[in-house]
Amino acid sequence: MRQYKTFSYRLFNLFVNLVMLTSLLLCLTPFVYMIALSLSSPKAIINNEVFLWPKGFNLESYKQIFTYPNFFHAYGNTLFYTFAGSAISLGLMVLFAYPLSKSKLRGQKTLMKLVIFSMFFTGGLIPNYLLVSSLHLVNTRWAMLLPFAINQFNLILLINFFRSIPNDLEEAAIIDGLDYFGILIRIILPLSGAALATVGLYTAVFFWNDWFNGLIYLKSSQFPVMLFLRNIVTGTSMVGDAAGSGDKTTIAISIKSAVIITSTLPIIVLYPFLQRYFVKGVMIGAVKG
Amino acid sequence: MKRPDSADQTITTRKYLARYWQLYLMIVLPLLYFIIFKYVPMVGNVLAFRRYRPGMGAWGTEWVGLTYFRRFFEDPAFWRAFRNTLVLSLLNLVVNFPIPIIFAILVNEVRHLAFKKVVQTVSYMPRFISTVVVIAILGELLSPSSGIVNLFRMKVLGQKAIYFMNDTTFFRLIYILVDTWQYTGWTAIIYLAAITAIPQDLYEAATIDGANKSQQILYITIPSIMPTIMVMLILNVGRLLSLGFEKVLLMYTPDNSMVSDIIDTLVYRTGLANQNYSYATAIGLFSGIIGIILVAGSNSLSKRLTGDGIY
Numbered sequence: 022m023r024q025y026k027t028f029s030y031r032l033f034n035l036f037v038n039l040v041m042l043t044s045l046l047l048c049l050t051p052f053v054y055m056i057a058l059s060l061s062s063p064k065a066i067i068n069n070e071v072f073l074w075p076k077g078f079n080l081e082s083y084k085q086i087f088t089y090p091n092f093f094h095a096y097g098n099t100l101f102y103t104f105a106g107s108a109i110s111l112g113l114m115v116l117f118a119y120p121l122s123k124s125k126l127r128g129q130k131t132l133m134k135l136v137i138f139s140m141f142f143t144g145g146l147i148p149n150y151l152l153v154s155s156l157h158l159v160n161t162r163w164a165m166l167l168p169f170a171i172n173q174f175n176l177i178l179l180i181n182f183f184r185s186i187p188n189d190l191e192e193a194a195i196i197d198g199l200d201y202f203g204i205l206i207r208i209i210l211p212l213s214g215a216a217l218a219t220v221g222l223y224t225a226v227f228f229w230n231d232w233f234n235g236l237i238y239l240k241s242s243q244f245p246v247m248l249f250l251r252n253i254v255t256g257t258s259m260v261g262d263a264a265g266s267g268d269k270t271t272i273a274i275s276i277k278s279a280v281i282i283t284s285t286l287p288i289i290v291l292y293p294f295l296q297r298y299f300v301k302g303v304m305i306g307a308v309k310g
Numbered sequence: 311m312k313r314p315d316s317a318d319q320t321i322t323t324r325k326y327l328a329r330y331w332q333l334y335l336m337i338v339l340p341l342l343y344f345i346i347f348k349y350v351p352m353v354g355n356v357l358a359f360r361r362y363r364p365g366m367g368a369w370g371t372e373w374v375g376l377t378y379f380r381r382f383f384e385d386p387a388f389w390r391a392f393r394n395t396l397v398l399s400l401l402n403l404v405v406n407f408p409i410p411i412i413f414a415i416l417v418n419e420v421r422h423l424a425f426k427k428v429v430q431t432v433s434y435m436p437r438f439i440s441t442v443v444v445i446a447i448l449g450e451l452l453s454p455s456s457g458i459v460n461l462f463r464m465k466v467l468g469q470k471a472i473y474f475m476n477d478t479t480f481f482r483l484i485y486i487l488v489d490t491w492q493y494t495g496w497t498a499i500i501y502l503a504a505i506t507a508i509p510q511d512l513y514e515a516a517t518i519d520g521a522n523k524s525q526q527i528l529y530i531t532i533p534s535i536m537p538t539i540m541v542m543l544i545l546n547v548g549r550l551l552s553l554g555f556e557k558v559l560l561m562y563t564p565d566n567s568m569v570s571d572i573i574d575t576l577v578y579r580t581g582l583a584n585q586n587y588s589y590a591t592a593i594g595l596f597s598g599i600i601g602i603i604l605v606a607g608s609n610s611l612s613k614r615l616t617g618d619g620i621y
Contacts, residue, residue: 033523037419041429044413047491048432051447054458058450069461117340120333127326132337135344142602144351145594146574147581151368152351168347171340201332230440233556237582247442251560254446274456277446285443292438296431299438300499 052282052289059083059278066274082279092280094242095249099229099284102165102245106228110170111221114179117171119205122183140173153238164238165245169227175220178302182216183209219302222295226288246284253277358592370588378592388593391576394569395597398482398558399550405486407546410494411539414501415531419523430502433495444488445560449475452484476565485561489554497542504538505531537616544612548605551597573597 053073058066062077070076086092120126121133144152149168158164186209194204210217232247244252254277292299327334358378360370382388413433420426436444451457452474460471474480512530521529555574562570571579573593581590 027522029522033419034421037416038422038425040416041420041425044494045429045432048436048495051451054451055447066456069456072458113340113343116336117344120337123333126330126333132341135349139344139348139352141605142352142598144348144354145591145598146577147587147591147594148351148354148357148368150582151354151357151587152347155368156346167343170347171343201330201336205336226438230438230442232440232442233559247440250446251442254442254449274450277450281443281446285439288438289435292435293431296434299434 052285055278055281059275059282061275063275082275083283086276086279086283091241092246092249095244095246096284098162098243099245099247101162102231103225103228105162106166106170107221107224109166110172110175110224110228111217113170114172114176114220115205115210115217118176118179119183119201119209121176122180124184136173136176150237159238160240160243162239162243165228165231165234165243168234169231172224172227175223179213179216179220182213186212215298215301218295218298222298223302229288246280250277250280250284253280355591355595355598357588358595360588362587364585374588378589379596381589382593382596387571387576390568391571391573395551395553395572395574398485398569398572399553401482402486402489402553403546403550406489406493407543409490410497411501411535413494414498414505415527417498417502418505418531419527430495434499435495436492437496439492441492441554441557441560444492445557448484448488475561476563478566478569481561481566481569485554485557488557500542501535501538504535508534540616541612544608544615548608549601550604551601 050073057071057073057075059082060075060078060080061071062079062081065071065076121129121136123129143149153159153164153168158167190208190212191204194208199207230247232245232251235243235245235248236251239248253273354368357368357370359373359375361372361374362370417426417429417433420429452459454460454471454473459474463469464471472480474484508531512534513526516526516530551573553572553574555572555578558570558572559575559578562575574597577590577594577597580586580593
């Protein structure tokens with residue numbers, strides 16, 4: 022392998038590493054900038070002195086946002102939607118996916134067609150809205166939890182995973198006298214940790230990030246934190262008291278950044294530890310059933 | 311008890327159910343859910359052909375035929391949204407289809423394994439950040455008074471600040487670049503998996519024959535992942551009408567509406583903001599039907615060309 026020493030090889034290597042370094046910086050810089058802004062003093066921000074390192078370091082904006090009842094509520098709401106939504110979603114999807122993973126079960130093919138068709142043709146915004154409102158779910162937290170409880174992509178991911186579990190295990194369990202609920206709970210689920218983690222994470226991220234359903238269905242006390250943030254950005258809601266000073270906009274910048282960071286922090290912090298599950302989903306999902 | 315298998319074809323329904331009733335019981339709740347939340351709204355599309363009157367139910371009151379379709383076909387706002395949707399989608403496809411492929415090829419060439427891992431991990435992350443957060447950060451970066459992009463223009467280049475987020479000339483560019491930022495790393499996973507599956511001896515043989523890196527990429531890597539590229543391309547064409555609605559809605563301002571009003575935002579505004587439910591349903595149904603034709607068409611094309619489809 023003489024090639025490793027040639028000039029053109031080194032040039033190529035340099036080019037590859039430069040591109041990678043640039044991509045790395047492009048992905049991270051926006052967050053570093055937001056962190057720097059949120060930790061800087063209003064004076065430094067108004068003088069445009071802040072870039073990637075905080076100037077006039079202080080935690081004032083973080084202290085402030087947690088005194089705003091709106092933000093505090095919204096954050097709590099998001100936590101609730103994420104946990105409740107993921108629990109409902111996983112429960113329904115597991116119950117659906119297990120029978121659907123048995124390709125010889127009568128009716129299974131029809132049900133699969135039903136699921137797949139609904140991935141390509143949907144009711145659309147207005148019929149969905151009218152459904153939720155005729156079920157009297159508008160202005161209730163259910164409007165956030167129910168309409169997207171089953172995601173067809175995640176469902177198929179689970180079905181594919183259940184299919185990959187060897188049949189022998191199930192046959193042995195049947196001989197031992199277990200019924201299908203018993204098999205699902207005691208054999209299939211314990212073996213599906215990775216798939217459940219993957220689907221659970223996708224679902225949790227969906228609920229954590231969802232704001233549009235909140236916008237069309239909920240009243241302000243039920244808003245999730247993403248909708249709260251969106252309303253600050255569009256100026257439709259005030260962050261807190263205007264503080265009565267001339268540098269309102271700069272206060273708003275550090276506060277906005279603090280809201281951005283706090284509402285994204287759980288994902289950024291947990292992401293490195295959980296990313297292998299996120300990626301696994303693409304791989305399981307790519308194996309077609 | 312036995313598992314469902316071909317021998318069961320012969321047994322009676324009663325016996326079959328006695329054996330497998332629990333599996334059917336499991337299905338009941340999710341199926342009910344599925345019918346209510348996925349299929350009832352699908353049927354709810356009949357509203358496009360019926361007049362909606364407030365307080366008289368979600369299904370409308372009387373049949374009006376194609377009235378609403380005729381109305382939006384004559385509406386310049388619809389055609390503007392239709393054109394905006396197509397232009398934005400096509401531009402996005404042209405830019406953001408090749409980028410993940412190039413990125414995957416380059417990531418694969420990184421020799422330092424720890425660095426490679428870090429790059430990959432970090433590049434997937436934007437996919438999991440809320441669009442609200444992405445657009446909020448963007449708003450701060452591009453702000454005319456305090457954003458770093460404009461500070462650079464004013465202080466270093468001595469130019470005037472531009473209100474990027476309100477500017478019709480920049481809307482499409484910004485949308486597309488944000489898409490690049492959000493999805494490049496994530497989409498590259500699929501190509502990376504295809505690249506990893508290429509047999510290493512192909513490269514070894516090429517090296518012995520004196521092929522350099524760029525020749526190896528051009529004559530081994532790219533042809534080997536061509537089937538994956540084709541399937542992805544066809545999938546993308548099938549999704550041509552479904553843009554990132556939430557992102558466009560977050561970037562939408564009355565000032566940039568000339569280019570930022572797409573079909574989905576038009577449906578949202580006429581339907582939910584102005585409560586023209588039937589009219590908006592008709593527009594939504596029309597774009598839904600074009601969407602399904604595109605998917606079905608591109609899928610059969612994919613099957614013919616690559617022997618592989620998405621369903």
